[in-house]
Amino acid sequence: MLDVRRLVLLRDLEVHGTVTAVADLHGVTPSAVSQQLRLLEEETRTRLLERTGRSVHLTAAGRRLTSDTEHVLAALEHARVRLLAAARHPAGPLRLACFPSALAPVAAPLATALEAAHPDLRLHITEAEPEAALRLLLQRRADAALVYRYDNLAAPPLPGVATRTLCTDPLVAVLPRDHPAVRADRAPVDLAELADTPWITAPAQSACGEAVLHACRSAGFTPRVRHVCTDFTAMIALAASGGHTVLAPRMAAAHLPPALTALPVTDTALARTIGIATRHDTADEPAITACLDTLRTLLREADGQHGPAVS
Numbered sequence: 062m063l064d065v066r067r068l069v070l071l072r073d074l075e076v077h078g079t080v081t082a083v084a085d086l087h088g089v090t091p092s093a094v095s096q097q098l099r100l101l102e103e104e105t106r107t108r109l110l111e112r113t114g115r116s117v118h119l120t121a122a123g124r125r126l127t128s129d130t131e132h133v134l135a136a137l138e139h140a141r142v143r144l145l146a147a148a149r150h151p152a153g154p155l156r157l158a159c160f161p162s163a164l165a166p167v168a169a170p171l172a173t174a175l176e177a178a179h180p181d182l183r184l185h186i187t188e189a190e191p192e193a194a195l196r197l198l199l200q201r202r203a204d205a206a207l208v209y210r211y212d213n214l215a216a217p218p219l220p221g222v223a224t225r226t227l228c229t230d231p232l233v234a235v236l237p238r239d240h241p242a243v244r245a246d247r248a249p250v251d252l253a254e255l256a257d258t259p260w261i262t263a264p265a266q267s268a269c270g271e272a273v274l275h276a277c278r279s280a281g282f283t284p285r286v287r288h289v290c291t292d293f294t295a296m297i298a299l300a301a302s303g304g305h306t307v308l309a310p311r312m313a314a315a316h317l318p319p320a321l322t323a324l325p326v327t328d329t330a331l332a333r334t335i336g337i338a339t340r341h342d343t344a345d346e347p348a349i350t351a352c353l354d355t356l357r358t359l360l361r362e363a364d365g366q367h368g369p370a371v372s
Contacts, residue, residue, distance in 0.1 A: 067101040068130040070094055071109060073200065075119050075127045086202075134201055135342060151351040152181035158194035158206040159186055162293050162313040163335070167207065167359065174355050182348055191268070195219055198338060205349055207356075209333040211272035213279075224338040225353065228360045231332040232273075233323040235300055235307040235314050242324070249325040252280035258306045259287040261296045273308045276331045297321065 073083045074094075084091040102109050109123035119127065155175075159168045164186070172184045189197060194206035199221060208224065210216040218224075234250045236243055242254040256277075262284065263270035270289075277284045284306075288299050293313035300307045301318040310333055314323045337356060339349055 063104055064097075064101065065133065067097050067104070068126070068133065070097050071101060071119070071123060072127045072130045074098070074110075074117065075124065076196075076200065080117055150181055151179045151348040153348060154183045154185055155348045155352060156185045156187065156202070156204045157352070158189040158197045158203040160190050160194065160207060160209060161188055162310060163207050163209075164188060166312055166315065166363070167356070170359050171352070171355060174359060175352065178355065179348075179351055182351060184352075195222060195338060198222065198340060201340075204339070204343065204346075205352060206338040207335065208338050209268075209335045211268055212332045212334055213275055213328075213330045214268065214272055219338075221340060222338050223341050223344045224336040225344075226334055226336045227356055228335050228364070229332050230310045230312045230335055231325065231329075232276075232308045233311050233314050234326050235297060235309055235317065235321055235323050237300075237304045237320060238322050240304075240306075243322060247324060249327045251327045252277055253282065255306050256280070256282035256284075258285075259303070260284040261288040261290070261299050261305045261307045262286050263291055263296075264289055267291065272331070272333075276308070276328055280328070 070083055070087070073086055074080065077083055077086065080091045080094050080098075084094045087094070098110060105122075105126070107122050107126075108120055109126060111118045111120050157168065157171075168186050172186065175182055175184050187194075187197065187203065189203075189206070191206070191208035191210070194203065194208055197203035198206045199219075209230070212229075234242070234252075234255065236250075236255075240258075242250045262273050265271065265274060269291075274284070287303070287305055288296075290296055290299070293307075293309050296307045296309060297314065297317060299305060301320050307314075308326070308331070309323075311323070312335075317323060337353055339346075343349060
C-alpha cells in the first residue's frame with residue numbers, strides 16, 4: 062500500500078519544482094521531504110526522480126504516478142464528502158483561503174457567525190490572493206476560496222473549479238475632500254477629471270494595477286503614478302498624507318480618514334466580482350453550503366449599509 066502523504070509530496074514537487082518549496086509548503090525541512098521521497102521510491106521499486114546536481118526532476122514514471130495521485134485524492138475526497146453528507150449538521154474543519162482586503166470585512170464576521178450557527182464547524186482562514194488561493198484549492202490544501210476578478214479584464218475559467226458569484230464590489234475614487242472633482246451632489250467622477258493628479262496604484266503586473274491602468278487609458282490618459290503598493294490601507298494612508306488619487310474597491314474604502322472621501326466613478330465596468338470557489342466534487346458539502354449561506358447573509362446586510370452589491 063502506497064503512503065498517500067508521500068504521494069502528495071511527489072505531486073507537490075512536480076507543481077512547485079524544488080524540494081525546498083515543497084518543504085516550505087508543508088512546514089518541514091528539505092531533508093525530511095527528500096527522505097520521504099526516497100522511501101516512496103523504495104515502496105514503488107521505481108525510479109521516480111532524476112537528480113542533476115542540486116536540481117530534482119520527475120521521471121516519466123514519476124509523472125505518471127502524480128497523475129494517478131490526483132485520482133486517488135479525488136476518490137478519498139469523494140468518500141469524505143459522502144460521509145459528511147450523511148451528517149445532520151455541518152461539522153469538522155473548513156479551510157478557507159481569503160484575499161487580503163476581505164479578511165476584516167468578510168472573513169472575520171464569517172468566522173463569528175459560523176461558530177455561532179454551527180458550533181461543530183471550525184473555520185481555518187489563510188490569507189491568499191486569488192491565484193494563490195485557487196492553487197491551494199486545487200492542491201486540496203483549502204476547501205473553499207474567496208476570490209475576485211476585475212470586470213474589465215479577461216479571466217478564463219479554471220478547470221476543476223466551480224465559482225459562485227457573491228457580490229459586485231465597485232471601485233471608487235478616493236480623493237481629498239477639497240478636490241475639484243468632489244461636488245456638492247457627490248455625482249460620479251469621470252476618470253478624465255483625475256488625469257492631472259498624482260496617483261497611488263497597485264503594481265502594474267497585479268490584477269488591480271492592470272484594471273486601473275486599463276480604465277485610465279480607456280478614459281484617454283495614463284496616470285502619473287507617485288506611489289506603488291499592494292495594500293489598500295497603505296494606499297489610503299498615503300493618499301491622506303499627500304493628497305493623491307486612489308481607485309480602490311468600495312469594500313476596502315469603507316473607513317477613510319477625515320481628509321478623504323470616496324465617490325463612485327462613471328465607468329460602471331470598473332468593479333470586481335467577488336465569488337466563492339470550490340472544487341466541483343465538494344461544492345455541495347454541508348460545511349461549504351453553510352459557509353455559502355452565511356456569506357450571502359453577511360454580504361446582504363453589508364449591502365444594506367452601502368457595501369458591495371449582492372448578486
